[in-house]
Amino acid sequence: MTGAVEEALAHARRIVHRGLRLSAAGLLALAGVYVLALAYTPVEARQGLAQKIFYLHVPAAWSALLAFSIVGLSGGLYLWLKDPRLDRFAAASAEVGVAFSVVMLTTGPIWARPIWGTWWTWDARLTLTLFLFFLFIGYLALRAALHDPTERARFSAVVGILGLLLVPFIHLSVYLFRTLHPQPIVLKPSAPSLPPEMLRTLLISTLVFTLLYVGFVTTRYGLALADDVRESEEGFDVA
C-alpha cells in the first residue's frame, strides 16, 4: 500500500469516527427526548398517551424530508461541479433517509390505529411519504445496479433532481384527491397552537433528529470514501 492511499484511508477513518461520535451523542440525546416526552410534557386531553409518539414521528419526518431534499440538491450540484464528494454525500443522505422514512412510516400507523381507527389511509401526506420512501428505494436500487462510478453518480443525480421536483406534484395531486392528516400546527402563518412544554419538547427532538441525521450521514460518507479509496487502489493493482 502506498503512502497516499494510507493517508486517504486514515482520513476516511477519521470521518467515520467523527460520525460515530455524533451519532452516539444523538442517541444519548434521544434517550433524553424520551424522558422529556414522558415526564415533562402534559398528557393530551383527547388523544391520551398515544399523542406521545408525535415527538418521534414529526422529527423523523423532518429528517426524512431533509435527507430527500439534500439528495436532490447535491445531485444538481454534482451535475454542475462534477465533484465525487457531492455524489457520496447524496448517496449517504439517501440511505439515512430510508432509515428515517421507516421510522416515520412505522410510528405513523401505530398512532393512527387508536386515533383514526385504522392503520393506514390514503391521505395526502401518508401517500406522499410512502412515495418518498419508494423514490429513495428506487434511487438506491439504481445505484446498486450500476458499476461505473461516474455513470452511477450522473444517473443518480438525475433521478435525485427529478424526484425532488416530483414531490410537489404528488403532494398537489393527492391533496386535491383527499386529505385527513392533522393540519400543520407549528409551521403555519399564525403562532404555533401547542402548549409551550409540548412545543419545546418537539423542537428539542427535531434538533436531536437533525443531529442523528448529521451523525449517520457523516459515518456513511466516511465508509463510502474508504470504499472508493480501496476500489481505486485495486484498480491501480490491476493496471
Added chain:
Amino acid sequence: MFVIAGKDIRAELRSRTALLSALVFAALVLVVFNFARDPTALSAQALAPGVLWVTFALAALIAMNRAFTIERENSALDGLLLAPVSREALFLGKLLANLAFVGTVELVTLPLFTLFFNVSLWRVLPGVLGVTVLATIGFVAVGTIFSAMAVRTRFAELMLPVLLLPFMVPPLIGAVQVTSRLLADRPLSEMWGWLRLLALYDIVFVTLCALAFPAVVDE
C-alpha cells in the same frame, strides 16, 4: 429530431414485434381486470377509468423498455451520439418516437376497452383523447430518460418500473379523475384544476428531462 423519431418508427414498423406484444399485453390486462370485478357489486362505469389508466400505464412501461434496448444492441447509440445533432434534439426525437409508440397502443386499447367494459365513449371521445395526450406526454418524457439509464443497468426490465411508477402517479391520478368526470357528464369547470396540473407536469418534466438528457448519455 424528426429524423430520429422517423428512424425509430421505421425500425419498429419493420419488425412490429414490440408493438404487437405491447398490444396483446394491453388486451390481456383488460381481460384480467374483468375477472377482478364483481359485476353485481360494482358497476363498470365506476371502475372503468381506473382500469383504463392502469392498463395504459402498464402497457406504456412495456413499450418504453424497448426504446433504448434496440439502441444498445450493436452500440447504435454511440453512432447517434457522434452524429451532429444536439442532445436535446436527440431526446425530443426519442420522446416523439416513444409517444407514437405508446399512443398507438393506447389508440388500439380504447375500442377494446369500450367493448369489454361496455362503456360508451363516443360522446366524450374528444375529451378522452385530449386528456390521454396530456397525461401521456409527461410520463413518457420521464420514461424516455429513465429507459436510457435503465438499459445500462443489470436488470433493465425491472429497473424502469421501479423508477418510473412513482412518476406516473400524478398524471395517472389526474387522468383518472378527468376521465371519470367526463364519463359522468360533469361540467368542464370541475376538471379544470386537474387539467392545469397535467399541463404543468408536462411542461416541467419535458423541459427538465431534455436538460438532463446530456448528463445521461455523455461520458
